[in-house]
Amino acid sequence: MTVTETRRTAPEIGQPVLEASGVTMRFGGLLAVNNVNLTVREGEIVGLIGPNGAGKTTFFNCLTGLYKPTSGQVRFAGAPRKAKSPERQQRESAEAVPVQPLTGLTPLAPKPRAVVRAGMARTFQNIRLFANMTALENVMVGRYCRTSSGALTSVLRGPKYRREEAATRARAQELLEFVGLGKSGEHLARNMPYGDQRRLEIARALATDPKLILLDEPTAGMNPQETRQCSDLIFKIRDSGLSVVVIEHDMRFIFNLCDRVLCLVRGEALIEGTPAEVQSDPRVIEAYIGTGDEDVDEDDRPQDSVEGEEAP
Numbered sequence: 437m438t439v440t441e442t443r444r445t446a447p448e449i450g451q452p453v454l455e456a457s458g459v460t461m462r463f464g465g466l467l468a469v470n471n472v473n474l475t476v477r478e479g480e481i482v483g484l485i486g487p488n489g490a491g492k493t494t495f496f497n498c499l500t501g502l503y504k505p506t507s508g509q510v511r512f513a514g515a516p517r518k519a520k521s522p523e524r525q526q527r528e529s530a531e532a533v534p535v536q537p538l539t540g541l542t543p544l545a546p547k548p549r550a551v552v553r554a555g556m557a558r559t560f561q562n563i564r565l566f567a568n569m570t571a572l573e574n575v576m577v578g579r580y581c582r583t584s585s586g587a588l589t590s591v592l593r594g595p596k597y598r599r600e601e602a603a604t605r606a607r608a609q610e611l612l613e614f615v616g617l618g619k620s621g622e623h624l625a626r627n628m629p630y631g632d633q634r635r636l637e638i639a640r641a642l643a644t645d646p647k648l649i650l651l652d653e654p655t656a657g658m659n660p661q662e663t664r665q666c667s668d669l670i671f672k673i674r675d676s677g678l679s680v681v682v683i684e685h686d687m688r689f690i691f692n693l694c695d696r697v698l699c700l701v702r703g704e705a706l707i708e709g710t711p712a713e714v715q716s717d718p719r720v721i722e723a724y725i726g727t728g729d730e731d732v733d734e735d736d737r738p739q740d741s742v743e744g745e746e747a748p
């Protein structure tokens with residue numbers, strides 16, 4: 437499990453952006469996540485590893501408001517933000533990924549909408565794109581949580597709506613370019629190659645203006661070339677000022693990418709440390725022995741990768 441490639445290090449690790457303390461999640465008699473703590477700082481890439489069923493996705497769901505933890509608290513930097521004016525959106529669209537200044541950590545309401553508004557975005561293990569919409573439209577959907585036009589304005593299509601729509605479209609196109617899909621805006625999501633669909637999901641998550649992005653198995657089913665491109669994209673996202681948390685089974689990918697790694701086993705934190713510390717810990721090696729899930733074979737690529745009309 438030793439990784440020899442050179443890692444790119446974070447430019448500067450800053451203040452905590454996310455702090456999860458004592459997060460516990462029970463499903464009836466099953467303790468899926470038990471008293472897990474995690475702090476993510478500005479500019480950090482943090483990996484979450486563990487064998488199948490270790491509780492990684494459940495922990496992600498607790499962080500992103502899909503689950504209300506049985507106990508424990510998730511605190512996040514900054515108060516929930518209001519929608520921006522079209523003028524402000526246009527100003528910000530000059531930057532690739534605008535970063536909001538951080539304030540102190542505040543408890544996060546366990547509701548996906550509140551979590552997105554506060555500045556946390558995620559992707560899912562199984563791709564959840566709007567299959568019959570274009571790539572550009574998929575990204576625009578992600579942007580609507582930051583627009584302020586109400587139902588009436590949208591129906592009447594007044595000047596404010598048109599300005600906002602133009603800004604949303606321009607920003608979506610920038611984000612497509614940011615993830616390397618600048619020429620695919622008019623392609624239907626369901627017709628796009630698998631690796632492009634994964635990047636499109638990331639673009640849609642970035643459209644919400646997050647401070648922190650959580651990626652659930654972003655390289656699942658990817659070939660080695662797509663995996664390398666994914667790694668480059670995550671570094672690029674980090675370099676633009678975001679913090680990143682990644683769940684992955686591909687150890688080479690995770691140890692080359694992350695500043696810190698948390699290993700969960702049977703719902704509990706086994707070890708948290710630098711990639712070097714985690715990969716040399718015999719308990720981590722033992723936890724994975726026999727599972728055979730470190731590497732994803734190209735044949736494992738999901739066939740029906742685009743799901744139905746689901747919200748981001």
Ligand SMILES: Nc1ncnc2c1ncn2[C@@H]1O[C@H](COP(=O)(O)OP(=O)(O)OP(=O)(O)O)[C@@H](O)[C@H]1O
Pocket residue numbers: 463466468486487488489490491492493494495
């Ligand atoms: N909604 C649910 N209801 C009941 N049990 C659940 C639910 N979601 C997850 N579990 C159980 O919780 C445990 C942790 O599952 P989870 O999906 O979080 O693990 P994981 O580490 O993400 O696994 P994988 O790597 O296979 O995705 C498993 O035993 C799983 O069966």
